[in-house]
Amino acid sequence: MHRLPRVALLLFCVAYVLPGFIGREPWKSADIRAFGYMAELARGTADWFAPQLMGLPPEVDALLPYWLGAWAMQLAPAWLASDFAARIPFGLLLTLTLFATWYGTYYLARSPEAQPVAFAFGGEALPPDYARAMADGGLLAFMACLGLAQLSHETTPALAQLCFTALTFYALAALPYRTRMAAMAAAMGLVGLALSGAPTIALLLGTGGAAIYWLDRTAQANTARFNLMWAGGIALLTVLAALLATWLDLWRWRIELPEASWTEWRSQGRLLLWFTWPAWPLALWTLWRWRHQLIRWRAPSRHLALPLWFVGVAVGATLTTTSADRSLLLALPALAALAAFALPTLQRSVTALIDWFTLLFFSGCALIIWVIWISMQTGVPAQPAANVARLAPGFEHSFSLIPFLIAIVATMAWLWLVRWRVGRHRAAIWKSLVLPAGGAALCWLLLMTLWLPLLDFARSYAPLVDSTVAVLRHPACVEVHDLNRGQIAAFEFHGNLVLRPADTQISCPWLIVGKDALTTLPDMVDLTTWSFHSTIRHPSDRYEDVVIYQRRTDIKIGTPTGITN
DSSP: OOOOOHHHHHHHHHHHHSBTTBSOOOBTTHHHHHHHHHHHHHHTOSBTTBOOBTTBOOSSOOSHHHHHHHHHHHHSOTTSOHHHHHHHHHHHHHHHHHHHHHHHHHHHHTSGGGSOOOOTTSOOOOHHHHHHHHHHHHHHHHHHOTTHHHHTTSSSHHHHHHHHHHHHHHHHHHTTTSHHHHHHHHHHHHHHHHHTTOHHHHHHHHHHHHHHHHHOSOSSSOSHHHHHHHHHHHHHHHHHHHHHHHHTTOOOOOOOOOOSSHHHHHHHHHHHHHHTTTHHHHHHHHHHHTHHHHTOTTSOOHHHHHHHHHHHHHHHHHHHSSOHHHHHGGGHHHHHHHHHTTGGGOOHHHHHHHHHHHHHHHHHHHHHHHHHHHHHHHOOSHHHHHHHHHHSTTOOOOOOHHHHHHHHHHHHHHHHHHHHHTSOOTTOGGGGGHHHHHHHHHHHHHHTTTSHHHHHHHHBSHHHHHHHHHHHOSOSOEEEESOOHHHHHHHHHTSOOOEEETTSSOOOSEEEEEGGGTTTHHHHSOGGGEEEEEEEOOTTOGGGOEEEEEEOSOTTSOOOOSOOO
């Protein structure tokens, strides 16, 4: 039973974690919104227990994620960019998520009923070796999930919720083996979820975990006394997390049932299919092959019941909340663990199908990334560069040596990995997930190196802010009306502008208005004191355009009756 070499596994994790946290701008919309609240806390202009951005509360009633980013900015040296400083703790959260997923899968695989059947004359894998191989497969399945890449690299409460969910998952899996460490992880996970805007998720996960231990008769200690003790400890921590959320007034009703329409359910189905690929088909296969242990409700197998409960809670939140993708993100650690238990039972034809599909899919994606980058650099072929110019007008491409070299090394590593996979490695359980995880890491790294300037141009507010600042020329203050949270944070960060609400008594020379607020603007602002100046367009998103007004200094200037392009 061969385990994945530790150096290779660590390189996988490094190649997945670092791209996306280094060198990029804050992206719209959730990323820059969360950063705006962190910056307000770091400057001392907001209440730490009620963060606000120009009087607007955050859309996610979280505290801890904003605290972490603000503390990082306050502790960072002056020469370090504030947005990069805010990303450091979130990079650590993602790293902790990977560790928690690996160890959670490991301790579930150590369960007696998760072990393979012993051979008549011996020779089967030792339980620790088998569990390590399964944990390797679980971590690879986690990193291979298509929906993980972008959301796990944003400085948002969603990443904090993912980390604390993974910690809770690890704690409940490791409780019979590392009681003290698991208890600490459970406290961190449940309290962290409550402080990250998900107290209901913490309540459900803790209650379900306590119930599973209360019903479990297959734990290592195998006595009702230990089961009841662990169940009681989990329940106590859950109650404490719920009381903390109550004290800080973090409970919010967000249940919103989906519409009873084919379009809505089709959209939800598509999200479930692509977001969790390739873990979900393997997880379904696990449930089918282990179904006889799963249906024993009076004594459910912990290595199946525990991850299934985590997945069920996350999927339920996905179907009943507006932020479906960020809720589904919480299912990935447990879903990856379920996927790992399918690996010992896969037939060679199935593993070959997975390999060929993965090889074609990720190699094709990498080829497209390279072709478009070459087209932007050389103009050959011409059509990809023309498409980029049409979708992102004004973008000027440039060549950067270090990202190019990193992309070359990553591509060569992918080719070596493909060559290794076509060899015979029957003893490695995790071999079927090497290409999916490697392909996901490759494409994410190529995007964050070769395409990073283009993505920053298209997905950040920097081009919009630069065009606006070129008009305003850094005045003492700027009045704003009906800008969204992301735009407010972007003008303060990218433009270093001092923003004031338009309904205050402070008179500023310029007024920035959200494009969608033009019809209601006369009811909120006295337009007789302003003259229309221009409309600033976001190069790749027409819904982010803003309109600029200049305070009138000549009474002869007429009141604008319309907006021209």
